[in-house]
Amino acid sequence: MDQYAFTVSFVRKTRQHQWWCSDVTFHCADQELCEQWVRATNEQLSSLTNRPKSLLVYINPYGGKQRGERIYEQKVAPVFRRAGIFTDVIVTERANHARDHLKTEANLDKYDGVVCVGGDGMFSELLHGLVTRTQTDHDVDQNQSDAELVPCSLRIGIIPAGSTDCVCFATVGTNDPITSALHIVVGDSQPMDVCSVHQKDVFLRYSISLLGYGFYGDLQAESERKRWLGPARYDLSGIKTFLCHNLYEGSISFLPAGDNVGHPRDKQPCRSGCRVCQHSKDEHNEMSGEKEKPGDDSSRGWKTVQGEFIAINSASMSCACPRCPKGLSPFAHLADGTTDLILVRKCSRLDFFRHLLRHTNKQDQFDHSFVEVHRVRKFSFQPRRHELASPEEQSEHLKTTGFNPKISAQTSAVSSWSCDGEILHQAAIRVSVQHQLIRLFARGIEEQ
Ligand SMILES: Nc1ncnc2c1ncn2[C@@H]1O[C@H](COP(=O)(O)OP(=O)(O)OP(=O)(O)O)[C@@H](O)[C@H]1O
Numbered sequence: 001m002d003q004y005a006f007t008v009s010f011v012r013k014t015r016q017h018q019w020w021c022s023d024v025t026f027h028c029a030d031q032e033l034c035e036q037w038v039r040a041t042n043e044q045l046s047s048l049t050n051r052p053k054s055l056l057v058y059i060n061p062y063g064g065k066q067r068g069e070r071i072y073e074q075k076v077a078p079v080f081r082r083a084g085i086f087t088d089v090i091v092t093e094r095a096n097h098a099r100d101h102l103k104t105e106a107n108l109d110k111y112d113g114v115v116c117v118g119g120d121g122m123f124s125e126l127l128h129g130l131v132t133r134t135q136t137d138h139d140v141d142q143n144q145s146d147a148e149l150v151p152c153s154l155r156i157g158i159i160p161a162g163s164t165d166c167v168c169f170a171t172v173g174t175n176d177p178i179t180s181a182l183h184i185v186v187g188d189s190q191p192m193d194v195c196s197v198h199q200k201d202v203f204l205r206y207s208i209s210l211l212g213y214g215f216y217g218d219l220q221a222e223s224e225r226k227r228w229l230g231p232a233r234y235d236l237s238g239i240k241t242f243l244c245h246n247l248y249e250g251s252i253s254f255l256p257a258g259d260n261v262g263h264p265r266d267k268q269p270c271r272s273g274c275r276v277c278q279h280s281k282d283e284h285n286e287m288s289g290e291k292e293k294p295g296d297d298s299s300r301g302w303k304t305v306q307g308e309f310i311a312i313n314s315a316s317m318s319c320a321c322p323r324c325p326k327g328l329s330p331f332a333h334l335a336d337g338t339t340d341l342i343l344v345r346k347c348s349r350l351d352f353f354r355h356l357l358r359h360t361n362k363q364d365q366f367d368h369s370f371v372e373v374h375r376v377r378k379f380s381f382q383p384r385r386h387e388l389a390s391p392e393e394q395s396e397h398l399k400t401t402g403f404n405p406k407i408s409a410q411t412s413a414v415s416s417w418s419c420d421g422e423i424l425h426q427a428a429i430r431v432s433v434q435h436q437l438i439r440l441f442a443r444g445i446e447e448q
Pocket residue numbers: 059060061062063064065091092093094095096097117118119120121122123125161162163164165421
């Protein structure tokens with residue numbers, strides 16, 4: 001009997017969104033029957049056009065615990081081989097190697113997708129490389145903040161091998177290289193919004209997850225200074241930034257999204273096959289006819305908020321990760337053409353701690369008088385810069401108000417933006433959500 005047998009590999013879903021590759025062997029009575037089955041099965045498989053046949057893979061050998069190459073060779077390459085996927089593999093030699101290769105050199109016609117093995121920084125390289133290449137090929141000027149960008153045709157796969165793998169976690173539900181490889185093999189496709197960030201008419205960066213000014217900007221800058229500490233730098237920098245409790249003054253103008261895309265507190269999480277994301281396309285098309293400008297408040301729907309803030313965050317996805325399983329905005333959508341703008345105003349250290357703590361428990365982190373959250377399509381931020389007071393003015397200030405002059409100096413400082421883990425030193429920025437600009441080899445988080 002064993003002489004006439006064939007083996008089919010299939011995906012088995014295990015716990016916590018993890019997938020596993022299993023085999024089942026069929027035994028046939030005779031050779032002809034066996035060949036018939038193999039032929040029929042292969043025919044079925046080749047008719048599945050969404051499955052990639054050829055991939056360009058970039059491995060960051062220094063991401064996370066520096067195990068990118070090992071993870072790829074031991075866990076991912078065998079899965080691709082079994083699925084008959086052709087791969088070209090590039091082990092990066094420097095930062096931005098993958099981005100630059102994609103921007104100019106790579107012969108993208110050969111591939112059905114590009115894959116990164118690394119963390120969020122490595123994913124960001126592929127995002128920038130692919131989006132820039134697509135705009136160049138279509139003569140779109142990225143420096144124009146109102147330009148309608150052309151969606152990328154190739155999908156991006158993420159094999160998590162970094163110290164932060166937020167994008168993978170928020171789109172797959174787990175950080176497991178084999179699960180991600182299987183999502184690629186079966187040809188999943190998850191559209192994703194991308195925020196374009198400009199200062200006046202100069203393009204700065206793209207963001208897919210978190211843009212954070214104040215608390216998260218300072219935390220990022222601090223953790224860059226402590227890079228030598230490895231992943232522990234995030235915890236230490238978090239504690240230090242929390243204790244500093246800096247306040248930043250400025251004004252934010254934003255264009256609220258329509259009612260059809262829900263609200264950040266509506267308890268409707270974005271899940272696999274999300275209806276909100278699917279239906280958002282029509283509304284987006286209606287909106288894109290209009291060219292809005294901040295400051296034109298009443299007629300075009302822009303709103304402006306001013307004040308002193310501890311944090312200004314824009315979450316284009318939940319930003320859930322193993323450290324913060326609910327994420328910064330638990331009900332943000334991956335592909336609805338919006339971002340959740342979270343404004344944390346001046347409050348005591350204890351209140352801010354309570355707010356942070358709620359990211360880890362069941363309580364609503366937005367249910368505080370000093371926190372407001374808006375679902376928006378665009379926003380711009382203008383920091384308020386003060387002239388630093390002279391020493392005499394500072395001591396006069398202390399006498400009359402009783403405030404420590406250091407605090408007034410803190411209030412006047414300007415922070416930087418953390419843009420998906422990279423620092424942007426420009427404080428005054430304009431952000432537009434580019435609806436479904438890219439697609440990942442993922443399907444969103446499935447209901448369990
Ligand atoms: N060969 C290389 N040498 C040095 N840096 C590289 C190389 N390849 C990629 N990089 C850079 O390394 C940075 C971090 O990579 P990655 O995101 O893969 O790992 P990570 O550990 O999650 O990152 P982070 O420490 O920033 O959280 C990326 O910004 C990327 O540009």
